Amino acid sequence: MQPPRFDLAGLADRFGLELRGDGGTLIEGVGTLAGARAGQLGFLANPRYRAELAGTAASAVVVSAQDAADCPVPCLVAKSPYVAFAKIAALFEPVPAAAPGVHASAAIDPSAHVDPAAQVGPFCSIGARSRIGAGAVLGPGCVVGDDCEVGPGSVLVARVTLVARVRLGARVRVHTGAVLGADGFGLAMDGGHWIKVPQLGGVVVGDDCEIGANTCIDRGAIEDTVLEQDVRLDNLIQIGHNVRIGAHSALAGCVAVAGSARIGAYCLVGGGAGIAGHLEICDRVTVTAMSLVTQSITAPGEYSSGMPVQESRLWRRNGARFRQLDQLARKIGALSKD
């Protein structure tokens, strides 16, 4: 495999970027400012790394207009260097060859329909009445249960399970180990024993969503659990039954969303955050890492309750005081009145 090669002027032209310096500079890969070698294109998007610009060994760099003057090598000036870099880097991504067809080992229910332009890998099984669209790819070991749909161009990387009644739109990407459509956690206490509340709904995932590795999205109790289009979930996330997540929202790793919560569009949720059930978060809310949302949020903005570390001996002292904070506050109230 010959790696691809582009000249800088061509890249500027292709992605609508301003070229500064030698347009004939050849680019045959991408790198970080600190790690790039000659022949590679670096980028400066996060100001944290600005100090690395001067010493970069990259042959060219993608920068913003305000950083361009400090760039020691030819550069491509972009409104959003990160977006421009992402698009250019995609040229260098190894893409496994498409191989439409069904692997001989796959176990497919006779009532299922697999488009001839779909690819079904080894050890996959597909249940009754399920449909796999054109250009869809099921990597090794995927399990698609009954009454599921995988939209055109969607990819289940490997060992993905759609348990039952899961409908993926177009160009959805589901990473390894993710489980969509498992029973929601519905229990009712009946005479000292739990009885299981049937989970009759499904999961609907909009176009262009991405679901991380080992993430779980339960199917709804009655109605469906819904991800609108372009929702992005990182790894090891738990989405309870009947949750609804608005378009273009992104949740970082290890977030847990309890049943029937509704999250708006363009929300960002930091890693390890928790969102209680039966509440509503409006559009354009950011929740920072390891925060806990227990009530509806009705105004856009940033919300937090994650507490950063201190040396343990200080933390323990402060924590002990916290446990008497109400008493302390009453004492202050009394003093104020003196």
Add this chain to the structure above:
Amino acid sequence: MQPPRFDLAGLADRFGLELRGDGGTLIEGVGTLAGARAGQLGFLANPRYRAELAGTAASAVVVSAQDAADCPVPCLVAKSPYVAFAKIAALFEPVPAAAPGVHASAAIDPSAHVDPAAQVGPFCSIGARSRIGAGAVLGPGCVVGDDCEVGPGSVLVARVTLVARVRLGARVRVHTGAVLGADGFGLAMDGGHWIKVPQLGGVVVGDDCEIGANTCIDRGAIEDTVLEQDVRLDNLIQIGHNVRIGAHSALAGCVAVAGSARIGAYCLVGGGAGIAGHLEICDRVTVTAMSLVTQSITAPGEYSSGMPVQESRLWRRNGARFRQLDQLARKIGALSKD
């Protein structure tokens, strides 16, 4: 498939509920108060949804005695509407046809025993000396290691792994991706390197337990990790080695329980909570979401340490003060003495 259909009088009779209104009302599905169509049965269990009762399009509703008067349509009056609804909804649950027998692709050790009335799906493997009981179901891609037992009527939905020495009772339900019996996290530092502490125990899961998707239950170091009967675990939960969980306890998603903790019966643990190792929690304790238990709890009741979000700019200010709370408290002490 013709969907099932029942009249309201028949349902009242079958589940011991009080009928109010036309007993001939035909029910052919269930729904939420807001979402139900004609022909469907709704329910009102969570007071949060009471306002939706008046406008429901459901043909009938399951309600408590105090809500019955406000119900605009025929109703079934239940002591616990949620329990009654769960039982009725089960009539409408699509149940995949049982298909006893072993799929041709399954890899089964000659010393394993699979009951003729069990079902083993494609791409399953079963190790030495393991036993699969009557009516048990192993969905696609399950791995049962050596010396395991799957009790009668238990279901491993798909891609479940019982690593070694895992014994499931009767009617246990294990969801996709769960891993029971992986090595506990036992390490000892020896001259600057970790050495692995052998994990010689197993996992014992009582009758009627349910284990969520991608949940992990490690096997014991010496003795077994134990779930008593009717324990309910949601998704993405971590249960360390030698943990013991009492009967009828339920843990929500993303809870982590460290090694050798003992949780009593009828406990409820909220999502994302953490329970440290080598401690004991008595019966009937509730721990709310994202709380951390670091010491034994000896009295029933509800315990918390999860902090709800504030706007980040307020949160950061309060958090900064928290880090000096001990100093603040000393200052107050001094003022009080003035």
Add this chain to the structure above:
Amino acid sequence: MQPPRFDLAGLADRFGLELRGDGGTLIEGVGTLAGARAGQLGFLANPRYRAELAGTAASAVVVSAQDAADCPVPCLVAKSPYVAFAKIAALFEPVPAAAPGVHASAAIDPSAHVDPAAQVGPFCSIGARSRIGAGAVLGPGCVVGDDCEVGPGSVLVARVTLVARVRLGARVRVHTGAVLGADGFGLAMDGGHWIKVPQLGGVVVGDDCEIGANTCIDRGAIEDTVLEQDVRLDNLIQIGHNVRIGAHSALAGCVAVAGSARIGAYCLVGGGAGIAGHLEICDRVTVTAMSLVTQSITAPGEYSSGMPVQESRLWRRNGARFRQLDQLARKIGALSKD
């Protein structure tokens, strides 16, 4: 299978321990102080269990020098009783028979190389240009993607996936359901839609590492995600792209480490802790359970922010005060100036 049997003098000799009492005592298994039967060897490492020493039914016990005098039965005196016990217990661990060779069902790319002394179980698939070393074991259902390497003696227990460009050193142990090399969570907002930042790097795992069940380690965006040698990860951990973890560090269950964080050597991270991205933690740092690290840590020591539970009614009162802590502190400041 005849269980192995050793006399105490032999064990003392083999592991360099001091023998006190009858060296002819026969040991045919290990147990806890409380649970051991005659014929078994107990151990006392955690002072929490010291009270159980007097009443143990074990035939012998591994103890420290200071506990030896109180031991009612023959004992082996060790500098670190836990390390000594771990080594002895390994003698009693059932080890499945090695069975080199490739299962007939495995799907292996013609360009992959599997050492003849490696073992590849049923329903495994191995991608293009990947290499499986001598003595390596792939349990049932493992997926090794393109351009991966499994070093000599490494074990993928079952249903492990190496997605792409994952290189494991020697004697690495990866537990069931773990996913190494999934796409890092790289997104850029472009005109109201997310675009995916290609993840061109890989994952490098040093010798003697252990990766827990259902743990995820994403591959790097440009450079690699790296675990140095002897790193130990428990279950359900999330390691973001381009993270680097130093040698001999150990992370407990459900920890989340965001992208480009660097953790030093000999660090310990408690369960459920979160570590933000683009920061550095120096060597020999301990972070306790459910703590959140948002800034670099430059001094060794123990750091915390996990808050232990209180009765909920007290907790709620203190929490309410916390939300006005800054105001409270200002009031105190004013009082002090009076």
